[in-house]
Amino acid sequence: MRNSVRFAHFITAFHLLATRNSLLATPMSEYSAEIIDLHKHYELGGETVRALNGVSFKIKRGEFVAIMGASGSGKSTLLNLLGCLDRPTSGVIKLDGEDVSQLSDDRLSEIRASKIGFIFQSYNLIPQLTVLENIEVPLYYQGIINAESQQRCRDLATRVGLSQRLEHRSFQLSGGQQQRVGIARSLINNPAFLLADEPTGNLDTATTEEIMNLLKELNAEGKTIIIVTHEPEVGNQTKRIIRLKDGEIIEDTGA
Ligand SMILES: Nc1ncnc2c1ncn2[C@@H]1O[C@H](COP(=O)(O)OP(=O)(O)OP(=O)(O)O)[C@@H](O)[C@H]1O
Numbered sequence: 001m002r003n004s005v006r007f008a009h010f011i012t013a014f015h016l017l018a019t020r021n022s023l024l025a026t027p028m029s030e031y032s033a034e035i036i037d038l039h040k041h042y043e044l045g046g047e048t049v050r051a052l053n054g055v056s057f058k059i060k061r062g063e064f065v066a067i068m069g070a071s072g073s074g075k076s077t078l079l080n081l082l083g084c085l086d087r088p089t090s091g092v093i094k095l096d097g098e099d100v101s102q103l104s105d106d107r108l109s110e111i112r113a114s115k116i117g118f119i120f121q122s123y124n125l126i127p128q129l130t131v132l133e134n135i136e137v138p139l140y141y142q143g144i145i146n147a148e149s150q151q152r153c154r155d156l157a158t159r160v161g162l163s164q165r166l167e168h169r170s171f172q173l174s175g176g177q178q179q180r181v182g183i184a185r186s187l188i189n190n191p192a193f194l195l196a197d198e199p200t201g202n203l204d205t206a207t208t209e210e211i212m213n214l215l216k217e218l219n220a221e222g223k224t225i226i227i228v229t230h231e232p233e234v235g236n237q238t239k240r241i242i243r244l245k246d247g248e249i250i251e252d253t254g255a
């Protein structure tokens with residue numbers, strides 16, 4: 001009898017806890033990103049540059065998308081907005097169902113740190129730091145370096161094929177190896193979302209292939225990936241192409 005009363009208390013407490021948690025938790029959206037009528041205008045010398053002029057699309061969890069278009073068509077502007085590095089002039093950007101269009105700088109940097117990994121054309125490594133130290137850099141800013149995080153850096157270096165290069169400084173690496181470090185660094189906070197601006201722009205054809213294979217593996221493991229590229233052979237390896245012209249979408253193979 002006493003045991004059954006205790007059990008009933010346990011069940012009630014568990015139920016209350018579960019209910020409370022389900023009320024507190026943000027519901028998981030079906031979409032990694034939703035962009036609604038996005039505009040980004042710059043005022044320059046008395047003229048308005050419409051870098052983005054009414055762009056709308058949705059990206060489901062686990063998609064692999066290329067953003068393509070001529071120079072000046074608005075690709076980097078769009079990627080920077082998706083990456084919470086900037087705010088739109090008007091329109092809505094939702095990430096994981098949360099409207100990030102007009103959040104404070106502090107909240108935007110929290111979202112960047114927890115949800116988004118960035119990969120750059122020119123790698124943006126610190127030349128004098130080793131492979132492991134470069135992967136660790138985002139953690140310095142968050143003040144969370146410990147034995148566990150260092151092991152995680154080692155695991156990521158291995159994941160991108162650099163287990164034999166852990167102590168190399170980045171100037172001692174090839175371009176492809178440097179981009180692997182850049183990819184490992186982008187993964188350090190286990191983001192759901194990877195954004196890359198011309199990640200293969202400085203690489204030869206064979207190395208481009210290797211980096212694309214790595215990105216495809218990460219996508220197969222569940223990462224949502226958006227890359228900006230000029231190269232049709234890169235765009236064609238993704239699952240969807242969004243093509244921009246003069247700040248507008250002229251083609252979306254996933255729409
Ligand atoms: N800070 C800024 N101030 C004024 N105009 C800007 C600014 N940033 C971008 N632009 C303009 O917005 C337009 C889109 O620029 P964006 O960098 O997004 O192009 P892009 O498609 O990435 O080009 P590229 O392929 O050359 O990198 C361009 O006309 C550019 O000159």
Ligand SMILES: [Mg+2]
Pocket residue numbers: 075076077
């Ligand atoms: Mg650009």
